[in-house]
Amino acid sequence: MDFNLTEDQLAFREAARAFAVKSMEPHAASWDDEHIFPVDVLKEAGEMGFMGIYTPEALGGMGLSRLDTSVIVEELAAACPSTAAFITIHNMATWMVASFASDDLKQDIVPKLASGEWLASYCLTEPGAGSDAASLRTKAVRDGDSYVINGSKVFISGAGSTDILVLMARTGAADSGAKGISTFVIPANSEGISYGKNEEKMGWHSQPTRMINLENVRIPVTNRVGEEGDGFAIAMKGLDGGRLNIATCSLGGAQAALLRARNYMHEREQFGKPLAAFQALQFKLADMATNLVAARQMVRLGAFKLDQGDTEATLHCAMAKRFATDVCFDVVNDALQLHGGYGYIREYPLERYLRDLRVHQILEGTNEIMRLIVARRLLDNGVAEAIQ
Numbered sequence: 001m002d003f004n005l006t007e008d009q010l011a012f013r014e015a016a017r018a019f020a021v022k023s024m025e026p027h028a029a030s031w032d033d034e035h036i037f038p039v040d041v042l043k044e045a046g047e048m049g050f051m052g053i054y055t056p057e058a059l060g061g062m063g064l065s066r067l068d069t070s071v072i073v074e075e076l077a078a079a080c081p082s083t084a085a086f087i088t089i090h091n092m093a094t095w096m097v098a099s100f101a102s103d104d105l106k107q108d109i110v111p112k113l114a115s116g117e118w119l120a121s122y123c124l125t126e127p128g129a130g131s132d133a134a135s136l137r138t139k140a141v142r143d144g145d146s147y148v149i150n151g152s153k154v155f156i157s158g159a160g161s162t163d164i165l166v167l168m169a170r171t172g173a174a175d176s177g178a179k180g181i182s183t184f185v186i187p188a189n190s191e192g193i194s195y196g197k198n199e200e201k202m203g204w205h206s207q208p209t210r211m212i213n214l215e216n217v218r219i220p221v222t223n224r225v226g227e228e229g230d231g232f233a234i235a236m237k238g239l240d241g242g243r244l245n246i247a248t249c250s251l252g253g254a255q256a257a258l259l260r261a262r263n264y265m266h267e268r269e270q271f272g273k274p275l276a277a278f279q280a281l282q283f284k285l286a287d288m289a290t291n292l293v294a295a296r297q298m299v300r301l302g303a304f305k306l307d308q309g310d311t312e313a314t315l316h317c318a319m320a321k322r323f324a325t326d327v328c329f330d331v332v333n334d335a336l337q338l339h340g341g342y343g344y345i346r347e348y349p350l351e352r353y354l355r356d357l358r359v360h361q362i363l364e365g366t367n368e369i370m371r372l373i374v375a376r377r378l379l380d381n382g383v384a385e386a387i388q
């Protein structure tokens with residue numbers, strides 16, 4: 001693995017940084033304060049290609065690797081982790097349709113998603129099925145050329161403001177587990193769909209999170225993504241990349257917080273000296289930087305494994321997600337501490353970064369579930385190959 005970014009990756013990083021600094025950073029605080037979902041900026045991101053970063057070019061995406069994606073997303077997240085995170089969820093859902101839907105369905109909807117004209121939600125979690133997602137109960141029953149879908153989804157990012165739901169539902173018997181689940185593309189305004197209130201959250205205020213109820217929602221059979229029974233595997237394949245994306249959003253937030261802390265250490269004086277003169281604080285900054293770089297390397301290793309189609313990619317994505325989201329949350333918390341009381345005040349963005357990054361330890365599989373994935377693999381045969 002080459003640790004240097006290529007010329008192209010450096011150019012993507014530059015373009016993403018310029019976009020983030022111009023179109024996201026100046027507004028991030030007010031999006032947070034006023035709970036604004038910045039749809040216009042998402043459309044602008046679409047014009048840049050950022051709504052279909054790893055979607056094939058033939059379907060209107062940029063056709064880039066997961067490593068390239070991580071380089072781009074980190075810059076967006078440095079400006080606004082919450083908005084960048086929605087962009088990545090949209091990318092994940094778009095990639096799932098682009099990779100597994102029929103040619104007609106792909107041609108119909110993926111170009112509109114990749115351009116940002118339409119927005120997508122990823123709908124897996126249910127009130128009774130979170131970490132144990134394979135126990136989901138939303139049912140899709142075949143009726144001639146249609147499926148009729150009944151059930152509810154909870155905590156769905158973007159719900160109520162997106163155009164397409166990429167939704168996992170049970171097509172098998174109640175006890176069919178992961179093998180009885182299928183994936184569907186559902187127009188978000190279909191008859192029978194209703195949305196709950198925008199959940200009041202600790203962070204991620206620049207994107208809505210809502211419950212979705214589905215009552216006799218009828219969609220054509222052609223809206224199924226992949227074969228009947230393949231839906232859980234498709235959802236998990238989406239999440240391998242999704243977990244790297246969320247980990248990358250943590251990297252961006254932590255990088256921005258660390259730079260602010262570093263600058264503040266030069267500006268702020270106490271006991272007649274800048275904070276930068278106190279060795280205890282120098283050591284804290286050194287540890288923050290060291291942990292951040294380690295986390296970034298793990299994310300890039302996971303991305304490399306995914307790009308290579310490595311059989312252990314899922315393991316590496318889970319390790320990277322667990323490590324990066326934990327470490328980066330701590331980096332932001334330390335950056336806040338280095339700002340003293342000002343870190344706690346909303347005029348500074350540290351507390352926003354902290355609130356935004358906290359949920360990365362919970363969603364797209366909690367960090368406990370990441371440990372479960374890693375431990376299960378290690379306790380299988382073939383441990384050496386898995387982690388070498």
Ligand SMILES: Cc1cc2nc3c(=O)[nH]c(=O)nc-3n(C[C@H](O)[C@H](O)[C@H](O)COP(=O)(O)OP(=O)(O)OC[C@H]3O[C@@H](n4cnc5c(N)ncnc54)[C@H](O)[C@@H]3O)c2cc1C
Pocket residue numbers: 089121122123124125129130131132154155156157158201204209359362363364365366367368369372
């Ligand atoms: C802001 C936000 C946005 C979200 N967006 C989406 C979205 O767009 N689409 C979507 O489908 N979902 C979304 N989610 C849902 C998210 O993925 C789930 O909240 C998450 O998977 C955890 O499920 P749960 O909340 O039901 O917790 P539970 O599964 O009930 O877990 C509760 C606690 O128990 C732990 N736990 C559970 N099982 C085990 C075990 N076997 N071993 C050890 N510990 C265990 C968990 O780690 C957790 O700490 C979102 C959630 C939030 C908060």
